[in-house]
Amino acid sequence: MHKNKLVVVGVGHVGSYVLADAMKLRLFSEIATIDILEGVSRGEALDQAHATALTYMSNVDVHAGDYSDCADADVIIVAAGPSVLKDDNNPDAIPDRASLTGINAEVIREVMAGISTFTKEAIVILITNPLDTMTYIAASEFDYPEGRVFGTGTMLDSARLRKVVSQHYGIDPKSVTGYMMGEHGLTAFPVMSRLNINGIRYDEFGTYFPEVQPLDPEEVGAAVVKAAYDVLNGKGWTNAGVAQAAITLAQAVLLDEKSVYPVCTILRGQYGHDGDVALSMPCLIGRNGVEKKYGVSLDEWETAKMNASIDYIQLAMKDAKTGPFKG
Numbered sequence: 001m002h003k004n005k006l007v008v009v010g011v012g013h014v015g016s017y018v019l020a021d022a023m024k025l026r027l028f029s030e031i032a033t034i035d036i037l038e039g040v041s042r043g044e045a046l047d048q049a050h051a052t053a054l055t056y057m058s059n060v061d062v063h064a065g066d067y068s069d070c071a072d073a074d075v076i077i078v079a080a081g082p083s084v085l086k087d088d089n090n091p092d093a094i095p096d097r098a099s100l101t102g103i104n105a106e107v108i109r110e111v112m113a114g115i116s117t118f119t120k121e122a123i124v125i126l127i128t129n130p131l132d133t134m135t136y137i138a139a140s141e142f143d144y145p146e147g148r149v150f151g152t153g154t155m156l157d158s159a160r161l162r163k164v165v166s167q168h169y170g171i172d173p174k175s176v177t178g179y180m181m182g183e184h185g186l187t188a189f190p191v192m193s194r195l196n197i198n199g200i201r202y203d204e205f206g207t208y209f210p211e212v213q214p215l216d217p218e219e220v221g222a223a224v225v226k227a228a229y230d231v232l233n234g235k236g237w238t239n240a241g242v243a244q245a246a247i248t249l250a251q252a253v254l255l256d257e258k259s260v261y262p263v264c265t266i267l268r269g270q271y272g273h274d275g276d277v278a279l280s281m282p283c284l285i286g287r288n289g290v291e292k293k294y295g296v297s298l299d300e301w302e303t304a305k306m307n308a309s310i311d312y313i314q315l316a317m318k319d320a321k322t323g324p325f326k327g
């Protein structure tokens with residue numbers, strides 16, 4: 001009988017939270033951890049193994065592993081490599097994820113070499129930053145089927161967008177539909193033309209919520225980008241939101257849910273680009289990973305934002321010497 005198996009690569013602040021969420025999802029029978037620090041991998045797995053003896057936990061076979069564990073994995077979530085750090089002397093710092101390009105390009109090349117030695121079947125979900133460039137490297141340099149590798153992308157930024165909008169209007173964030181597109185980072189932008197509150201379009205908000213100040217697209221985008229730094233500059237890292245995003249995607253894969261989420265993939269004809277950049281747009285997620293990409297039409301403001309985001313991602317790609325920017 002087939003047993004659902006997850007491998008988590010990199011079990012630091014983010015990976016350990018992914019692991020904890022996966023343990024509670026009740027969809028995996030086996031979970032293996034991999035980390036360059038073997039003690040961390042062993043310790044995290046053992047800690048979770050002890051928790052399986054307690055009420056409300058399922059009896060998951062959770063253990064430290066190595067890349068051979070990928071051979072029969074259904075889903076692999078990659079959170080390996082360092083994050084930007086908070087600056088104790090500057091509580092308003094906004095360190096750019098792109099500063100991680102050099103170090104994490106090496107990490108992702110090492111991790112993908114390990115994974116692709118044992119499987120080209122498992123669905124690989126990347127979290128490591130700068131996410132778009134890391135996804136491009138993983139999806140293009142290892143002969144891995146392209147739809148089977150994607151990044152959490154603006155899934156987290158979009159959750160933050162819905163939270164920002166919902167707080168402004170005093171409603172449940174689940175009643176807000178909308179997403180950020182482009183880079184997972186400083187140039188992500190809200191697709192205001194597609195934003196709605198359970199069918200009430202953005203351009204109708206003034207009619208239905210006359211008592212509320214109208215939303216300014218630039219301010220909304222800035223508030224969403226800043227939300228990441230409110231967390232980072234508070235506790236020193238972010239992990240809960242992105243872990244939930246990754247686990248939501250893992251479930252969509254395992255259950256073949258055909259869910260539409262904004263995730264990061266390589267553009268194939270959308271927005272005038274073919275194979276030279278990866279970024280987030282709404283995609284259909286099922287058992288085969290990204291099964292469809294929806295290059296939704298954008299208005300003039302959004303198109304300008306998209307082009308700026310593409311230019312910015314390509315700077316990191318140049319730095320990582322990947323795709324059209326190989327040496």
Ligand SMILES: NC(=O)c1ccc[n+]([C@@H]2O[C@H](COP(=O)([O-])OP(=O)(O)OC[C@H]3O[C@@H](n4cnc5c(N)ncnc54)[C@H](O)[C@@H]3O)[C@@H](O)[C@H]2O)c1
Pocket residue numbers: 009010011012013014015034035036037040079080081082083084097100104107110111126127128129130131152153156184237238239242
């Ligand atoms: N995409 C998103 O929305 C999002 C959100 C938060 C964090 N992140 C990113 O996730 C990554 C992890 O963040 P974190 O806070 O957990 O960092 P962390 O430093 O706490 O953990 C990183 C882990 O990766 C391990 N590692 C390093 N190199 C490795 C390698 N070659 N092979 C296997 N394991 C390796 C480290 O030993 C460590 O345990 C960062 O790149 C961060 O920027 C992305």
